[in-house]
Amino acid sequence: xxxxxxxxxxxxxxxxxxxxxxxxxxxxxxxxxxxxxxxxxxxxxxxxxxxxxxxxxxxxxxxxxxxxxxxxxxxxxxxxxxxxxxxxxxxxxxxxxxxxxxxxxxxxxxxxxxxxxxxx
Amino acid sequence: xxxxxxxxxxxxxxxxxxxxxxxxxxxxxxxxxxxxxxxxxxxxxxxxxxxxxxxxxxxxxxxxxxxxxxxxxxxxxxxxxxxxxxxxxxxxxxxxxxxxxxxxxxxxxxxxxxxxxxxxxxxxxxxxxxxxxxxxxxxxxxxxxxxxxxxxxxxxxxxxxxxxxxxxxxxxxxxxxxxxxxxxxxxxxxxxxxxxxxxxxxxxxxxxxxxxxxxxxxxxxxxx
Numbered sequence: 258x259x260x261x262x263x264x265x266x267x268x269x270x271x272x273x274x275x276x277x278x279x280x281x282x283x284x285x286x287x288x289x290x291x292x293x294x295x296x297x298x299x300x301x302x303x304x305x306x307x308x309x310x311x312x313x314x315x316x317x318x319x320x321x322x323x324x325x326x327x328x329x330x331x332x333x334x335x336x337x338x339x340x341x342x343x344x345x346x347x348x349x350x351x352x353x354x355x356x357x358x359x360x361x362x363x364x365x366x367x368x369x370x371x372x373x374x375x376x377x
Numbered sequence: 378x379x380x381x382x383x384x385x386x387x388x389x390x391x392x393x394x395x396x397x398x399x400x401x402x403x404x405x406x407x408x409x410x411x412x413x414x415x416x417x418x419x420x421x422x423x424x425x426x427x428x429x430x431x432x433x434x435x436x437x438x439x440x441x442x443x444x445x446x447x448x449x450x451x452x453x454x455x456x457x458x459x460x461x462x463x464x465x466x467x468x469x470x471x472x473x474x475x476x477x478x479x480x481x482x483x484x485x486x487x488x489x490x491x492x493x494x495x496x497x498x499x500x501x502x503x504x505x506x507x508x509x510x511x512x513x514x515x516x517x518x519x520x521x522x523x524x525x526x527x528x529x530x531x532x533x534x535x536x537x538x539x540x541x542x543x544x545x546x547x548x549x550x551x552x553x554x555x556x557x558x559x560x561x562x563x564x565x566x567x568x569x570x571x572x573x574x575x576x577x578x579x580x581x582x583x584x585x586x587x588x589x590x591x592x593x594x595x596x597x598x599x600x601x
Binding site for chain 1: 530531
C-alpha cells in the first residue's frame with residue numbers, strides 16, 4: 258500500500274480543547290498522531306475491528322473512565338483509562354475504496370489501545 | 378372484542394378473516410428465545426432479592442418510554458436562541474442540559490455542531506449507543522447491521538437515502554459512538570426563522586436532524 262502520509266491524516270483545530278471530564282492526564286495530547294493497536298483481544302472490547310492498525314490524530318482527551326474490559330466481567334474498571342476522541346480520514350480507513358477520502362471519522366478509544374506513531 | 382357481534386355468522390370466522398375483511402394477526406405463541414428467558418430470570422431475581430420491586434421496574438420502563446425527541450429539540454432550540462447557552466452546550470453538553478432542567482443523569486453528552494462546512498452524523502458500530510435521555514429509544518434502523526456498517530464506510534450514500542443532499546464543499550464527519558460519550562448533532566438553524574421563539578423553532582427539529590441523518594424542517598408558515 259503506498260499512500261502519501263500527510264493526506265491520510267486529518268486536520269485538528271489549532272486550538273486544543275480542554276478535557277471535558279476529570280483526568281489525571283494522558284500520554285497523548287490533541288494533534289498527536291496515534292495508531293490503534295493491532296491484534297485480537299477477547300471480551301468486551303470497545304475498539305472496533307475496522308480501526309485496528311489505523312493511524313489518526315488525537316482530537317481531544319475526554320477524561321479518565323473505568324475500563325469496560327474489566328467492568329463487563331464484574332471488575333472495578335480500575336485503573337481508569339484516559340479516553341480519547343481520535344480522528345481518522347476515510348482515506349486512511351478505506352484506502353482506494355473511500356467514498357470521499359477527505360471525510361473524517363471520530364471515535365473514542367481508551368489509551369491502552371493506542372500507540373504513538375512517529376512517522377508524521 | 379369489538380368485532381365479535383352476535384349477528385355475525387360463525388362461518389365468516391373460519392377463513393382466517395375478520396368480519397371487517399382483514400386477516401387475523403397470528404398469535405405470538407412461539408417459545409421464548411434465550412435472551413427473553415434470561416431477561417425474565419434476571420428480573421425475577423432482582424425482585425426476589427429485594428433490589429427493586431416489580432412496580433419500580435414498571436415505572437422505570439414507563440420513564441424510558443416517556444423520553445422522546447422533543448426533549449432534544451428543546452435543547453437545540455435553546456442553543457439557536459441563546460448564544461451563551463450554545464457555547465456552554467458545545468463545551469459540556471451534560472452540564473448545559475442540567476442547567477436548563479433537562480435530565481441527563483449519568484449521560485456524558487457531547488454536542489457536535491453542523492456548520493456551513495461540516496455535517497455530522499452519529500452511529501454506533503458496536504451496538505446501539507444513543508442519547509436516549511434526549512431522544513428516547515433509538516429507531517430500529519439505527520440498530521441495524523446495514524446502518525452500522527455502511528455509515529462509517531459510505532456515509533454520503535446513506536445520507537442520500539435519507540434524503541439529505543449536501544453541498545459539494547461540505548465535509549462529512551462521522552461519529553462512531555464506542556465508549557462513554559453520547560453524541561447529539563446540533564443542526565444549523567434554518568433560514569427564514571428570524572424572530573421565532575424557541576418553542577416555534579423546536580417544532581422544526583425532528584429526531585433524524587439530531588442523529589445527523591436528517592435536516593431540520595424548513596419554515597413554511599409565517600409564525601403568528
